[in-house]
Amino acid sequence: MLETLATAASQALTLNNFFGAALGIFLGSLLGAIPGLNGTMAIALLIPVTYTWSPLFAIAMLVGCWKGSVYGGSISAVLLNAPGTPESAATALDGYPLTKQGKAGKALKMALFASVIGALFSDALLMVASPPIAAMALMFGPAELAMLILFALVVVAGTGAKSQLKGLISTALGMLLATVGLDPITTQQRFTFGSIDLDAGIGLLAMLIGLLVMSEVLVQMEEGWKDAHAEVAVRSDDPDASRVTWPELKGSLGTIFRSSLLGSFCGALPGVGSITAAFMGYDQARRLSKHPERFGKGELNGVAAPEAANNAVCGAGLIPLVTLGIPGALSAAVIMGAFMIHGLAPGPMLMMEHPETVYGLFMLLILSDFFMLVIPLPLMKLGQWVISVPRAYLFPVILALCVIGAFGTHQNLFDVKVMVFFGVVGYLLKKWELSPAALLIAFILGPMAEVYLRQALKISGGDPAIFVTKPLAALFLALAVGAIVWTTLRNRRGKKIGLAGEASSKADISDNQVE
Amino acid sequence: MIANRKDFKLGLGLVAFCLLLLLLVIPYQVGPLTEADALMPVLVTCFIMLLSILLTIQAVRRAPKPGEHAEKAAPEHRSPWWSILIVIIIMAAYAWLLDLTGFVLTSLGAMIALFLVFGVRRWFPITAITLGTLGGLYLCFDVILGAPLPVGTLVENFLE
Numbered sequence: 001m002l003e004t005l006a007t008a009a010s011q012a013l014t015l016n017n018f019f020g021a022a023l024g025i026f027l028g029s030l031l032g033a034i035p036g037l038n039g040t041m042a043i044a045l046l047i048p049v050t051y052t053w054s055p056l057f058a059i060a061m062l063v064g065c066w067k068g069s070v071y072g073g074s075i076s077a078v079l080l081n082a083p084g085t086p087e088s089a090a091t092a093l094d095g096y097p098l099t100k101q102g103k104a105g106k107a108l109k110m111a112l113f114a115s116v117i118g119a120l121f122s123d124a125l126l127m128v129a130s131p132p133i134a135a136m137a138l139m140f141g142p143a144e145l146a147m148l149i150l151f152a153l154v155v156v157a158g159t160g161a162k163s164q165l166k167g168l169i170s171t172a173l174g175m176l177l178a179t180v181g182l183d184p185i186t187t188q189q190r191f192t193f194g195s196i197d198l199d200a201g202i203g204l205l206a207m208l209i210g211l212l213v214m215s216e217v218l219v220q221m222e223e224g225w226k227d228a229h230a231e232v233a234v235r236s237d238d239p240d241a242s243r244v245t246w247p248e249l250k251g252s253l254g255t256i257f258r259s260s261l262l263g264s265f266c267g268a269l270p271g272v273g274s275i276t277a278a279f280m281g282y283d284q285a286r287r288l289s290k291h292p293e294r295f296g297k298g299e300l301n302g303v304a305a306p307e308a309a310n311n312a313v314c315g316a317g318l319i320p321l322v323t324l325g326i327p328g329a330l331s332a333a334v335i336m337g338a339f340m341i342h343g344l345a346p347g348p349m350l351m352m353e354h355p356e357t358v359y360g361l362f363m364l365l366i367l368s369d370f371f372m373l374v375i376p377l378p379l380m381k382l383g384q385w386v387i388s389v390p391r392a393y394l395f396p397v398i399l400a401l402c403v404i405g406a407f408g409t410h411q412n413l414f415d416v417k418v419m420v421f422f423g424v425v426g427y428l429l430k431k432w433e434l435s436p437a438a439l440l441i442a443f444i445l446g447p448m449a450e451v452y453l454r455q456a457l458k459i460s461g462g463d464p465a466i467f468v469t470k471p472l473a474a475l476f477l478a479l480a481v482g483a484i485v486w487t488t489l490r491n492r493r494g495k496k497i498g499l500a501g502e503a504s505s506k507a508d509i510s511d512n513q514v515e
Numbered sequence: 516m517i518a519n520r521k522d523f524k525l526g527l528g529l530v531a532f533c534l535l536l537l538l539l540v541i542p543y544q545v546g547p548l549t550e551a552d553a554l555m556p557v558l559v560t561c562f563i564m565l566l567s568i569l570l571t572i573q574a575v576r577r578a579p580k581p582g583e584h585a586e587k588a589a590p591e592h593r594s595p596w597w598s599i600l601i602v603i604i605i606m607a608a609y610a611w612l613l614d615l616t617g618f619v620l621t622s623l624g625a626m627i628a629l630f631l632v633f634g635v636r637r638w639f640p641i642t643a644i645t646l647g648t649l650g651g652l653y654l655c656f657d658v659i660l661g662a663p664l665p666v667g668t669l670v671e672n673f674l675e
Contacts, residue, residue, distance in 0.1 A: 049655060049660065051662070052662065165566055165569055165570050168566055169529065169563060172559050173563065175555070175559045176556065176559045176560065179555050179559070186551065188545070188552040190552060191540070191545065192544070218599055218603070221594040221598065221599050222594065222596070391633075392630075392633040392634055392635050393635060395629065395633055396626045396629035396630050396633060396644070397626075397644060399602075399606060399609075399625075399629055400622055400625065400648055400649075401652075403610065403613070403622070404622075404652050404656065407613070408660075408662055413614050416610040417610045417611070419610070420603075420607055420609075423603075423606065432521070432525050446555075450555045453554075453555070454554065454555075
């Protein structure tokens with residue numbers, strides 16, 4: 001073990017990789033701060049650039065970008081009451097009132113400290129929890145893995161779309177798209193329509209960029225957007241107005257740790273995501289506060305709690321990805337795409353076959369948390385300028401990046417056509433209130449599900465009873481059925497989680513942002 | 516009486532799509548429905564059909580909840596449907612012309628057209644952002660990453 005850690009450290013802790021993590025945080029903070037852009041879009045556009053780089057450098061940069069974008073969203077939330085990312089909506093509730101009181105600097109710094117502590121907590125959890133979960137997952141056979149994927153898909157479908165039914169349809173469409181190309185077992189051509197370009201299946205990255213980025217531009221065109229207008233923030237002569245004092249930070253530590261724990265829990269569960277985590281964090285801080293009446297009027301704990309919670313989702317969100325090969329959230333699914341493009345297949349075998357890479361990544365993640373303390377600081381000053389860039393100037397650049405991004409990975413013009421096709425498909429999916437996120441996650445998990453399903457059926461001689469006679473497979477199947485029944489009943493009774501609803505209205509969440 | 520027309524049309528459309536897949540596409544593009552290769556496509560298609568039928572029935576019985584299709588906050592910039600269509604056409608042309616006219620010319624034309632569709636009329640920002648983006652992409656892909664961007668057959672012939 002120590003030898004592995006030493007090898008991992010020697011591979012990971014290089015100047016090059018430090019630069020990668022720092023660059024990711026910088027770009028993520030910058031892009032996350034711009035309302036209308038989000039971390040997932042940023043990661044999707046950055047993946048093609050990383051194609052020729054080492055896996056550690058590339059993945060550290062992309063995860064750094066994810067973390068940076070979550071914090072970046074709070075800059076516009078605090079300064080303009082316009083959350084850059086949906087998970088920052090809860091931060092605006094107390095962050096913006098603080099800005100109006102001339103304490104924007106204090107709010108942004110508290111958000112930063114809470115984000116860093118939340119991220120550190122969750123990365124430590126990732127490092128500690130991953131090896132035993134991966135070891136346990138190695139004991140799973142094809143039947144258990146097939147049912148585990150089914151359970152994950154059902155959970156993701158239940159949270160990503162407007163209704164459970166539409167979520168399931170999106171998931172099934174993703175599974176269907178995953179069957180395009182050569183059969184994973186017999187190599188028989190399926191749905192290729194005679195095109196050699198489709199033999200290897202639909203290009204993941206091209207599809208991802210089209211579904212998440214191009215379609216978002218089209219949706220924002222249709223629904224309209226509001227450009228953020230920089231307002232001159234109220235200035236205060238009090239030197240404490242732009243910094244967090246030690247007593248203030250000490251007073252918030254309890255809230256930050258509780259929110260970090262909550263955020264990590266939400267991150268580790270597939271489909272829950274950072275929006276729910278942020279609002280749950282905010283809610284627990286308000287309920288446990290001695291002064292709940294101060295919330296919504298500029299309470300520092302109201303900034304710390306959601307920021308700690310939504311940043312804690314990132315590291316913990318990698319637990320199901322690294323250990324089971326199941327992305328629990330859309331950003332994790334995009335990161336999974338990056339793993340695959342770099343020749344690493346997330347799942348229990350990843351820790352067996354590439355332990356140095358995995359532990360190296362963990363080390364870089366923890367290191368990137370410390371970078372987060374320094375790198376976004378200049379953005380706080382640049383904040384008002386950065387977030388005021390009109391989207392009419394931004395969108396043509398983003399669309400050009402989509403085209404070159406789709407082309408860049410395989411140097412294949414067919415991928416550009418695939419990207420444009422899925423851009424239109426993504427736009428239509430959103431119009432019909434289907435979930436591109438669920439479709440994408442199902443597309444990624446589809447081939448694995450098919451292989452495990454067919455292997456299990458082969459073992460049992462074609463008898464589907466294997467899925468109920470094996471205890472763990474039966475448990476996952478029961479959980480999947482239970483998740484469908486529970487969500488259906490919940491929807492029928494109209495018992496929707498109020499906070500999640502608030503989140504969607506506050507942050508103008510588009511479908512691809514829902515995790 | 517149809518309570519939710521949008522879902523009703525979607526449900527029926529998906530049922531028709533699934534029937535097309537099961538009757539025409541899968542037998543010719545995959546193989547007989549009973550073969551192992553066709554197991555997953557058939558299983559998933561039947562599942563989509565079942566869900567689509569449920570969606571259609573639900574659409575007949577249930578009207579959208581109040582506020583379900585409500586407009587979002589009044590935006591400053593809202594584009595008419597035809598401008599979305601124009602963006603899609605520009606993007607399709609961008610994708611199909613890259614092979615012919617190459618990265619520089621196609622991107623130049625597409626970006627200027629996109630700026631105009633998005634309502635930017637000031638030529639200085641259009642020129643500066645377009646040239647800056649193209650220069651940056653060329654530098655990043657061609658020079659730094661060593662991944663050459665398409666030159667285009669027409670441009671290649673012209674240069675020869």
